Structures are given as structure tokens and as C-alpha cells.
Amino acid sequence: MTDAASDSLFGGRLTIDLDAIVSNWRFLKDKLATGSECAATVKADAYGTGLTQTAKALYDAGCRTFFVALPVEALKLCRGMPEAKIYVLDGLFPGTAETLVEKGLRPVLGSVEEIREWADFCRTTQIRHPAALHVDTGIHRLGLSADEFDAVMKDADLIGSFTPTLIMSHLACGSDPAHPKNRDQLAKFRAMTAPYPDIPKSLANSAGVFLGSDFHFDLVRPGISLYGGKAIDTAPNPMQPVAQVEARIMMVRDVPVGDTIGYSATQTAKRSLKVAVVAAGYADGMIRRAGSTDAAPGAFGVIGGHKAPILGRISMDMITLDVTDIPAHLVRRGAFVEMLGPQVAASDLAAYAETIDYEYLTSLGRRFQRRYASIA
Incomplete structure (x- = not known):
């Protein structure tokens, strides 16, 4: 906050409504299938609303799992949220394993190279540090192919070196509920993850929340909807502006x-x-x-x-x-x-x-x- 005198020095003002963000999170949480956790994606400075302020408001409201894109974003969230699980969506940058572990952060491992580096670090420390596994079901950005994922999960020395705490993928066309790729990705995700019932799973972003309980699995990762954005192209937007x-x-x-x-x-x-x-x-x-x-x-x-x-x-x-x-x-x-x-x-x-x-x-x-x- 600035005083009235300094207010006149700005060309405009940006007002962020943290209560509205929390209300949006609770609205999404109430839509989930029983047993599914509502996390929060707070990358890009919490979509412009302020990373630390927004994450703390959501944490105080009961959110316990957060996703950012970059390690530098994750490092900003380490204070004031002692029970938070913080995942780094962009994965494991070379040489950053020690820093992530020191701060209790979890990389989302999306390539065999990243998995090998994380496993090597865990063997060196003799601790099975947690991490998520990212599988590609058709968006063809980050993520393990089906064959790579199968090989990793069958390599006892590799997968046994760390603790997989989440298997996730990402929808390519969730904003269009009628697009056949949604069901295609769902089927691929189910097939890839079915042999591992004890590892939590996540497929849904904001749009995925609105696609129904089939897409919710153990955890959803809303982003744009938390901030009042429109997740579904073909339906009215039910979210509060923030x-x-x-x-x-x-x-x-x-x-x-x-x-x-x-x-x-x-x-x-x-x-x-x-x-x-x-x-x-x-x-x-x-x-x-x-x-x-x-x-x-x-x-x-x-x-x-x-x-x-x-x-x-x-x-x-x-x-x-x-x-x-x-x-x-x-x-x-x-x-x-x-x-x-x-x-x-x-x-x-x-x-x-x-x-x-x-x-x-x-x-x-x-x-x-x-x-x-x-x-x-």
C-alpha cells in the first residue's frame, strides 16, 4: 500500500481481490469428485496477482499443494506455508537438485534425463526424495512417452531411488469439451497409470475441472479459473473477477x-x-x-x-x-x-x-x- 500523496505519482492502479481468488478456489473444490484434492497453480506471479500474497491467502483457506513453473518461483514460496507441497512444473534444471531438496521442493520430472539426474542425487544422499512424473498423453510438450514411462517404471534401480508422489499429464483441448482429444488423452492416461494405483494421479487443469469427475483423479491443478479467467470456450464463465x-x-x-x-x-x-x-x-x-x-x-x-x-x-x-x-x-x-x-x-x-x-x-x-x- 502507498499513501495518498504517492498515489498521484501513478498512471493507474491495479487492485487484486484475494477474497475473490479464495472464493474461486472453493467453488472449484466443491465441484470435485469425492477424494480429489484441489491444488493451485500460481506460476507467472500467480497470473499477475502476486505470487506470495495469493499463495498465502489460498494456504490460509486450506490449499496445501501448489504448482509453479520455475525453480526461482518455488523458492519464493518457502516461507509461511510449512505444510505446503510445492511442485516445479518445468522440471529439474541441470544442477538444481540440491537446492530443491534443501527447500523441500518437488520437481515434475518430464524426461528420462531428468529422472536419471534426480535418481543419481537421491542415491548420493541415500534419501528417496519426492518428485512427480510427467507423462505425455498427446500435447507433445514436456512429458515421458508411453514407452519411456513403461521403461522407467520397470527399472527398479531407477524408480526405486526416489519417491514418486504424483503422476500427471496435461490436457491439450480442455477448453473445448466436445473435442475428441479430451477423451483420447483420458484413455491414454488411464492406461499408462492403471498399474500404479498407489501413486496419486492428476490430469485436470481449470478446464478439466469442468469436464467432469472422470478427469479429476486424485488432484486437480486449476490456474486461470482461480483468477477469474474463462476456462471453457463454449459456456458462460462462472468465476468471480479478481x-x-x-x-x-x-x-x-x-x-x-x-x-x-x-x-x-x-x-x-x-x-x-x-x-x-x-x-x-x-x-x-x-x-x-x-x-x-x-x-x-x-x-x-x-x-x-x-x-x-x-x-x-x-x-x-x-x-x-x-x-x-x-x-x-x-x-x-x-x-x-x-x-x-x-x-x-x-x-x-x-x-x-x-x-x-x-x-x-x-x-x-x-x-x-x-x-x-x-x-x-
Whole structure:
């Protein structure tokens, strides 16, 4: 938190609602099959919401298993969560086994080379340290092939050197419930893991939670849904928004009919316009592709419940908005415009920018004043 004087030094503010994140986690947890644990994926600074703050709020609410992408992220979670199990999704980087073990962290081993290095370290310390095994069921990124997994599990010296605490895979098309690849991956995962009933299993990300109990297994790993994002493309989003971006109006100006607005003159005033210039841009996570042209509209902000369409290109530090039809008392220098939040869903912005809400959330607020409070 910053004081009122320093608040004026920022072009905008990013408000994170930790209670909404916790509510989303509980909503997902209540959807799970009996016996399935709801973990939390907190990589990429907890999708832009603050890694340590978000993880601690979830831990205090009862979450005990966390997933990050990188070892450096995992190291930030070692304080204040003594019972937490922390998995590193990107696996075992060369030479990092000792550091992970010292901090009680668990790599997600996705290649034979990683497994051999982890097993060698465990034999050296004469302790069967825990780790997860990542199997590839069709996304073809990280993960052991079926043949590699079978060979590893049959190598008593290799698999006997450490303690596999989880077998996991990742859905490629979970956001589309009707896609046949979901059932294909489920069948492959069941076939690969069936011989090992005593090792917990995990297949579902956020989308997998909504695909039904067949996908839940022992643990689910929601990410985007925790942060209010839309996990299923073809259904309404039931999650609460958790972040709000408000940008400061720097000036209000008139633009005559026929004049152009912004870089490259992509937008022409079709009538006399009143334009607000706000202190936010693509350097703050307001993606440039969401700008407007004469051929296609762009995204929008909201001022006092009124939609304010973006006019022209989004610049590094500023955005121009059409406020012609908004009451003048709402549009004044120093006032704030909601650019993302309860009235401007990240998934809606993403549609204009031809991207996904993940990109918006993980890019937000490098220069905004960040605060933790309710946005309801």
C-alpha cells in the first residue's frame, strides 16, 4: 500500500481481490469428485496477482499443494506455508537438485534425463526424495512417452531411488469439451497409470475441472479459473473477477470530424468527438492489438457505468477513448477509467486482441500502483 500523496505519482492502479481468488478456489473444490484434492497453480506471479500474497491467502483457506513453473518461483514460496507441497512444473534444471531438496521442493520430472539426474542425487544422499512424473498423453510438450514411462517404471534401480508422489499429464483441448482429444488423452492416461494405483494421479487443469469427475483423479491443478479467467470456450464463465485495472485520465480534448487519432492514423473521426487520453498502454499490459481502426472496432473502458470505446492505436503509455456521449462531470482530468475488471472482462478484451485472457492477466500492472482490496 502507498499513501495518498504517492498515489498521484501513478498512471493507474491495479487492485487484486484475494477474497475473490479464495472464493474461486472453493467453488472449484466443491465441484470435485469425492477424494480429489484441489491444488493451485500460481506460476507467472500467480497470473499477475502476486505470487506470495495469493499463495498465502489460498494456504490460509486450506490449499496445501501448489504448482509453479520455475525453480526461482518455488523458492519464493518457502516461507509461511510449512505444510505446503510445492511442485516445479518445468522440471529439474541441470544442477538444481540440491537446492530443491534443501527447500523441500518437488520437481515434475518430464524426461528420462531428468529422472536419471534426480535418481543419481537421491542415491548420493541415500534419501528417496519426492518428485512427480510427467507423462505425455498427446500435447507433445514436456512429458515421458508411453514407452519411456513403461521403461522407467520397470527399472527398479531407477524408480526405486526416489519417491514418486504424483503422476500427471496435461490436457491439450480442455477448453473445448466436445473435442475428441479430451477423451483420447483420458484413455491414454488411464492406461499408462492403471498399474500404479498407489501413486496419486492428476490430469485436470481449470478446464478439466469442468469436464467432469472422470478427469479429476486424485488432484486437480486449476490456474486461470482461480483468477477469474474463462476456462471453457463454449459456456458462460462462472468465476468471480479478481483484478481491476483503473487508468487515470490525463486530459480531455476535442477532435474535429475527419481528423485522425493516434499513430499511423488508423482511426478517423466520423463526427466531432470528445476524447479522453488515459495513462495506460501496452507497457502496462493493455495489449496493442486491442486498438481500433476504421475497419474494425477495438476494446473499451468503462467510466461511471458508461462504455468508452478505444480510438486508434494503443501506445506504450497512453490510450485514447471516445467519451463523446458520457456525462461531462464523469470525464475530468484525474478521474479513473476501468480498463479491466468487473465491468470489462479479460476474456472480452482478449477477443478484441485476438489472444486469451491469460496474456492479459500475466502482463498487467508493471507500473501501476498495486493494492489488495475488494473489487465487488
